[in-house]
Amino acid sequence: MTRLRRKALVALFLFTLFIFGTMMGLRTLKPSDGFSDLAPGMDFIGEKSERRRLDVKDVVVSPGQFHMGSSDTKVVFTKSDRDYSIFYDVHIFYYLWYGSPSMDNKYIHWDHVLVPHWDPKIAASHAQGRHTPPDDIASSFYPELGPYSSRDPKVLESHMAQIEAAAAGVLVLSWYPPGVADDHGEPTEDLVPAVMDAAHRHSIKVAFHIQPYKGRTDQSMHDNIKYIIDKYGKHGAFYRFRSSTGRVLPLFYVYDSYLTPPESWAELLTAKGSHSIRGTPYDGIFVALIVEERHKHDILASGFDGMYTYFASNGFSFGSSHQNWKAIKAFCDANNLLFIPSVGPGYVDTAVRPWNNHNTRNRVNGRYYETSLQAALSVRPEIVTITSFNQWHEGTQIEKAVPKKTVTRLYLDYLPNQAAHYLEITRQWAENFNKEKDKWLM
Numbered sequence: 538m539t540r541l542r543r544k545a546l547v548a549l550f551l552f553t554l555f556i557f558g559t560m561m562g563l564r565t566l567k568p569s570d571g572f573s574d575l576a577p578g579m580d581f582i583g584e585k586s587e588r589r590r591l592d593v594k595d596v597v598v599s600p601g602q603f604h605m606g607s608s609d610t611k612v613v614f615t616k617s618d619r620d621y622s623i624f625y626d627v628h629i630f631y632y633l634w635y636g637s638p639s640m641d642n643k644y645i646h647w648d649h650v651l652v653p654h655w656d657p658k659i660a661a662s663h664a665q666g667r668h669t670p671p672d673d674i675a676s677s678f679y680p681e682l683g684p685y686s687s688r689d690p691k692v693l694e695s696h697m698a699q700i701e702a703a704a705a706g707v708l709v710l711s712w713y714p715p716g717v718a719d720d721h722g723e724p725t726e727d728l729v730p731a732v733m734d735a736a737h738r739h740s741i742k743v744a745f746h747i748q749p750y751k752g753r754t755d756q757s758m759h760d761n762i763k764y765i766i767d768k769y770g771k772h773g774a775f776y777r778f779r780s781s782t783g784r785v786l787p788l789f790y791v792y793d794s795y796l797t798p799p800e801s802w803a804e805l806l807t808a809k810g811s812h813s814i815r816g817t818p819y820d821g822i823f824v825a826l827i828v829e830e831r832h833k834h835d836i837l838a839s840g841f842d843g844m845y846t847y848f849a850s851n852g853f854s855f856g857s858s859h860q861n862w863k864a865i866k867a868f869c870d871a872n873n874l875l876f877i878p879s880v881g882p883g884y885v886d887t888a889v890r891p892w893n894n895h896n897t898r899n900r901v902n903g904r905y906y907e908t909s910l911q912a913a914l915s916v917r918p919e920i921v922t923i924t925s926f927n928q929w930h931e932g933t934q935i936e937k938a939v940p941k942k943t944v945t946r947l948y949l950d951y952l953p954n955q956a957a958h959y960l961e962i963t964r965q966w967a968e969n970f971n972k973e974k975d976k977w978l979m
Contacts, residue, residue: 623740625706625776626974627967628877629935630746630847630925631696632711633687633732634722637670640686641723647684649675649721649930654892663891672943676929677885679948681937681956688728693735699936700926701739703963707776708736709790709922712745714761719748733774742776743769749793755805759812762789762819778822787821790845790922794825799838806840815840824877827856833868843874849881849924849933850896851909859912866916878916880909881924882959885932885949897932902954903962910966917977921970923963935959 636645647670653660668675670684685692700708713719715726736743745765747758766787769775778788794802804810806823814820825841827833828848836844844865848857855861862878869876883900886893898905913921925933932949937956941948951958 622968623701623704623706624967624971625742626920627705627923627963627970628707628709628744628920629700629703629705629923629963630711630879630928631700631708631732632925632927633725633728634711634719635685635687635927635929636723637684637686637689640688644670644684645686645723646721646930647671647674647676649889652890654890659892668888673946674929675888677888677932677949678929678934678938679941679950680927680929680934681939687725688731690731690735693731694738696926696936697735697739697741699957699960700741702957703935703960704967705741705923705926705963707742707744708732708926709744709746711748711792712765713748713750714757714764717750729769733769733772737772737774741774743772743774744776744788744790746790746792749796753797755797755801756812758791759805759814759819762814762821765789766819766821780822784820788824789821790824790826791841792826792847794839794841795828795832795835799835802839802841810840822875824875827865828854830855830861832856833865837872837874841874843869843877845877845922846879847922847924848879848884849909849931850884850898851912853884853896859909862912862916866918875919876916877920877922878913878918879922879924880906880913881933882906882909882935882962883932886930888932889930900951903958906959906962907966910962910970914966914970914973917974935963 634646636643637647638644648668650667651663651665653665654663674684682692682695687693697708710729710732712729713724713726716724717726718724733743747753747761770787776788777785779785804812805814807813808815822842823840824843824845825832825836825839826847827836827844833844844856846854846856846862846865848854850857852858856865857879862876866876868874882903883905884896884898887897900906910921923935925931925935927934927936929936937960938948938951939956940950940952
């Protein structure tokens with residue numbers, strides 16, 4: 538009897554150990570839901586806004602009514618020498634903020650500061666200062682092109698070839714108005730024509746990801762939209778989305794849209810707004826960022842046409858948690874909104890936020906990315922966004938990376954896979970996504 542009891546206890550212990558090990562392994566692929574500590578655009582967490590929200594019934598619904606198959610997302614064969622096809626329903630976030638001495642007389646963004654934690658006690662236990670390129674850059678990975686300049690025509694050409702190879706048909710360009718930049722960079726609006734020309738040579742379209750610059754309001758956004766459409770609207774690379782009503786309109790992503798109250802957005806994005814763009818030459822498809830669950834109601838009240846999730850860290854926010862996508866998609870379907878989930882290959886921003894290790898999502902040789910892609914496909918979206926092509930600070934890039942070791946740094950890499958591993962996964966999935974969409978429409 539004692540022997541049987543001992544065997545039972547040993548078996549129970551081994552079973553418990555197995556379950557624990559399995560759960561720890563799965564955490565990498567599907568972490569728990571809920572907010573974590575701050576990251577870019579998350580400075581509102583913990584603060585309850587006192588803004589008055591419009592009642593949904595008081596808002597005039599924006600003109601875009603969407604359903605499966607309504608967008609201009611047909612397969613095209615590219616203009617390059619390679620026999621590639623690309624898909625305009627696969628959008629990828631792209632950043633223009635990098636600089637190097639050869640083109641900019643200094644490093645820009647590669648020398649990013651180590652952002653201190655807001656709690657002095659926690660900040661004191663982590664490294665401070667800034668990075669010193671070229672051997673020490675503000676990323677946990679090292680680009681195949683080295684710490685490059687976004688102004689280098691050869692870099693732009695390489696980037697477009699890589700995006701084409703990944704089959705992503707729309708480059709979503711992080712955009713600031715002329716003369717304006719993020720806190721750590723320099724203005725880059727003057728580079729947009731070169732980006733659009735390079736994209737056009739590879740049959741890639743360009744959409745705009747409007748950033749939350751200081752002083753951004755619904756009125757300044759009106760001016761921004763007018764500027765973009767007037768300056769770039771006739772370019773062959775300018776992206777337009779075809780709605781189910783047959784209208785073909787520019788599509789804009791609006792980052793940190795929650796910083797502006799719904800009643801202000803409604804002045805711009807609803808037909809009865811005081812400076813509405815609806816029905817004018819500057820009308821478009823406007824997609825807001827959903828972070829908290831309550832944002833979906835604010836987005837509807839604001840007059841936006843859809844919502845996207847951006848963050849590549851599953852579980853970081855309500856919007857970026859895969860388990861919530863089905864409910865968000867149902868809300869969007871019920872209210873004639875686009876739901877555009879964002880997927881990414883992983884997340885690690887400790888090169889710029891050394892205290893944020895708990896939000897790291899390991900790549901697991903591509904399995905994390907494939908899990909994210911499958912989660913997106915399961916909700917049958919019209920468009921999927923990829924975070925990102927080259928956000929190196931947050932380790933979400935699918936751009937080619939190489940192994941590198943210095944005296945003070947050992948960079949992460951894509952081994953045992955090749956530098957193009959995540960480009961190849963993206964292409965394979967994009968092709969599968971479009972095959973699946975054909976089935977949904979049958």
